[in-house]
Amino acid sequence: MKKVVFALFFVLLLSGCQEEKKVSPYDVLDEYIVTWKEADYQKMYDTYLTASTKETFTYDVFLERYEKLYGDLEIDNLTIEVLDKDQTWEEENSVTIPGKLSFDTFAGKIEYEKDFVMEKVIKEEEEDTWTIQWDLSFILPDLELTDKVRIDSTTAERGEILDSEGNPMALNGEVFQVGVVPGQFEEEKSLSLLAGIINMDEAYIKSLYTLSWAQPDYDMPVKKFLLEDEEVVRKADEIEGVTVTRVNERIYPYGKAAAHLIGYIGEVTAEDLETLEGYAPGDKVGKRGLEQLLEDRLRAQNGQKIYLEKEDGSTLDIVETASQNGETIQLTINGNMQQTLFETLKEERGTATVLDPTTGKVRSLVSLPTFNPNDYVWGLTTEQRQSLENNPEQPTINRFSYTYSPGSTMKLLTSVIGLANGTLDPTLAYEINSKEWKKDESWGDYKVVRYHENDKNVDLESALKFSDNIYFARVGLEMGPEKFMEGLENLGVGEALPFTYPTVKSQISNYGALDREILLADTAYGQGEFLLNIVHLASIYGGVINNGNMMQPLLLEEEPVKVWKENIVSQEQAKLLQTSLRKIVSEGSSQKANISGREMAGKTGTAEIKMEQGTTGTENGWFVSYDQQDPTMLTAMMIEGVEAKEPRGSTYTVEMTKRFYEALRVSQ
Template sequence: MLLNDDRNLPYGRLLTLALMVLLAMGILLTRLYDVQLARGDVYTEKLRTQTTVATRLSPARGAIVDRNGIPLAENRASFDVDFYLDELQRNYSRAHRGRLPKIKVPVKRHGEIHYVEQVDIVKIVDEAIEPIARSLGFAHRPDEREIREHFRTRKEIPFQFRTDVDFNTLALFSERNLGVPGIDIVARPVRRYTYGAFAAHVLGYVGKPDENSEALAADGYPYETVGRQGIEGRMDPQLQGQPGGKILRVNYRGYVDREEEVKWPTVGNTVKLTLDARIQYIAEQAMRGVGRGAAVVMDPQTGDVLALVSVPNYNPNDFIPRITSEEWKALNTDPTAPLVDRALSTYPPGSTYKVLIALAALKAGAITKETIIDSPGVVYIAGHPFKDWSPNGQGAIKLRDALRMSCNTFFYQLGANKTGIDPIVKMGQRVGFGEPTGIELSPESKGIMPGPDWLKKNFPRERWTSAYTANVSIGQGAVQVSPLQMCVLMSAVANGGHIYKPRLIQEVVDIDGEQKAEIPAAQPRDPENPTLGMKPNDIEAVRDGLLAVVADGTGRRAQVQGIKVAGKTGTAQAWRVMNGHKMQDNKTWFYGFAPYDKPRYVFCVMVEGGLSGGGTCAPIAHEMLQNIFDMENGKEITLSYLTPASGHFRGVVDVPHPLGADAPAPASAPAANVDPSAPVAPPANGGGDEPATVQEDDAPPIMPKRRGF
């Protein structure tokens, strides 16, 4: 019996072993089923991510072109040295058996500083770049702060170490086989402003995004560049293309074997402007030497902006790929303020404002074109003397001659005694004074349309009197307007009364030419009040006076042979402090339209520190108009690359202020971060028109020593 039991023992053991083998095989088969079938996709992707690298392909921004399709901002190729920080970390870990350098960095949490241990990516980068730096002579090292921030926030996209690598460096990199896993030279599109400083304030510039959440692309990561100013900033969403990417298969050493997958980036949309590059170029050249000023040219029949110039300016190419801190500081501390768009900034308009006063008076029925007003050398309003630029005045004159000779005493009386401030304010508000025009640029100053309500809000202790109205009537006091706003007003006069919103963008089209958006022309500024609301004969009375200004008045230097030009001169007294002295820094103006019978162009020229509207600005307008009409007659305008127009104060003179120590705060070009439309205390009476061909106002008139009346 015992013998039989011993004999059966091996069979029991074999049976147990067989069951154990079957169980193991079942577990293995179950696991194989899970890995190969049930969760095969998961493990395939996991293996794939361990042997592939994802890279981002940069998109190209859309072009900005003028109304004729001339490219003003486009793209060029830049060869850059990129660090793929995530890949550099993996390669370092492989080379050092999983060990990574660590560093403690300060992190602010709930108002307190905590030190957190992180991977020392700077040490990893330094070790990786050493052979390249030694071979190619790169003395420049990566910025530690930028690398740590990039690694912390977006390490999946490349860090740009060097941009615009030259051809020799590119050749050496390939020749010496300097490829290091995670470091590569790539070609990417970067912005190029075709004509340099040309239309700089219109086009604006691009830069790196400031915050990680700013302007995220479709892949969830920030764009490499974003629009900062001008059209680049305003139309950034339309100009941005969408990034693509590559999936690269790498071997066990980290080197790329092949491309597995490619998604090509898309090109952004093209923005077509209303600017005519030829007219813009003509205006830029005419304004180049003035130091500080602005010029605007518009189509009065549509509201299209054909040229928008501000001097001094800058070259937006200096921001590519990024502007240096020294260059940025120089732009921001330059006292002539090259970053300020003077075409959209506001200034006292001087006698150019008399056009608005004439319109308000005619609309209110205060006068007709035949009304005669005795205009002596001085008139008294609210007990204060208001002088004309001519000691003897102009005598008994009608509106036409008052505009032609820019007679101050005529308009003092017209505004203060006959019309009153309310119709003046209503007309100013109707054409958009005191609020932005809505042009597709920012920042835009709204200006000041002073009146009793404005005074009460900003200076509650002051009381509006007829003396304030007299001051407003010649464009002095607190009045502030921009050259663009003045073009809106003059366009309404030129076209018979239609008030159009200025248009800078025509349309947006994609890479295939399909229209994505359109901004219609000839849009009323205010649909509820689309016109001046005046009789045609009254508008024609103002037009006739403006024609006389250029024919034989203060604007004769704007004449163009064979073309009837209408316009109005103006010189506003202004002051600034330079080297501890109050200096006279007048704002000189000339604006108008041509040809008179069928106007195609409205223009405005403003120069800071000019001699006079007739002496400084009218000749500039003549040069612009002469070249524009020559262009229409077949003259070829060849565009060329422009360097920045420099600012200066050569027109500023040391003239004793008529109020001496009681002088109002000096007017100056607004700093880049100052709102030039901020209220200023209304100065006392003062300001004639300008010394011009007819010799107006060589010296400022006597001003009362009190601010209020």
């Protein structure tokens, strides 16, 4: 009997404990916060808001304010924090719980403290619970029903790109914009006339002023022009229904002359938005060249502000991110030299660079043929874009970033390597009595051919003066593959060129070795599988001119001048090679490079692009040169297809280099 009484007492005791347990306002608030983060607005409204709140705000107003403001302001990363959970609440009918809200918007992060006023709801047959007094300041601080949420934007400017003298190579400026007002434009009478004046296809012009969002009184943009094109614009403006306005746009003053180097900007694509952070449809982004490579620095950050406009007209700022202009970046490029180099070569295919061997600063860098970057910014038709991309001359290919066979300009590299490792005695002469040579019968029918027979006893100076293939083939064989490859690696071959503008890595051979005698011999005089970038080649020549120290090539004025490869040859050996480079022009195979008033020095090269010996292929003509009176300017030039030029071969490149120096003198 005692056991039954004890059990009954335990049940009654447990029942009494359960009756005394009360719902905590903190638990209700936690549930509300979870529902809030899940954006379950119906449950938030129906379950947790006080009756007085619902009298003030209908569900439609509650829902519309949350969804619209959260969407328009791009609210994300919502955090709701309860700051004090230690208050006594058991005997209270109302509890104020301090809290803190924070979230991100497109204009920046918003953080503010907000009290949660909890009211007890007493129920007769159910447990008491708690509800929340809600108002619009739960969405934005200080927001009231009569307030208007406003957004303001401050436009920032993209950073400009300047040449070494401070002249703009990419800038933000005014251009003319020709437009059409559809309701005022007489198509049958004026379309062909306008097309002829602004040099655009009639169908394309029509497609622009008949876009889906066009209206009869809208000014529909058609084409932009530089301010210097005022005469063309004036003629277009005389047509009824055609408008001319001035708008801000990205401008490339050097146009075709620096297209591959500077690049251009364009609207972000759907693919861009998948990979780039902080961009929105309609934003501009670098698409090629330095505009793309330096995007993070050039990019402008527009200012954004969210504020409240009160009923009395006063305003209250909620959050603001200040606008930030992009950086202005100064290049080592000399704009005048760049333009002169381009004008000299504008009808050619190839690439050229000018650098200062004493500092490594690149003064000019061109790739030809080319395009006008302004056309890409101001609008190309689909047909125009396809015409550029399908052009067999490949104007959109950036040649100065690629590698090429250096032809006989390689002979200076072989000389540098042999002198540095001690395998080449510059005074030792090879007896060479014929135009053709092979090591032994193991070479089969393959022979090395020399194109000048000026000397029978050929030393280094003579071999460089007359570009003797047999001499350098024998130097390479006697050096051996291991020492030759080690020497190339000491010149930076096989490693990434430490240059702001990315280039393809140079290569020793197609498979990275020189383990065949014929390949080694051919490489030593410049006809193997060895490939080199033009800036890298110019830098190696620059190391000889700079008395043995090869400088890191620089493209930005802010970059520190520093040695890339130290002591590629001794000062004495550098002087020896400088003398030979001068004699190549004064006495040897490149005498056409002589210019009155200058002491020109340099080395030519003709790279034959063919499948096998005995066949006919195309030729790239090289000339690397400098004036020994001014060792701060070295020019490396490569022209494609010189087999069809007059004069033929590298002599044509010599002629073009000479024209460049002469034109540069006039322009200065």
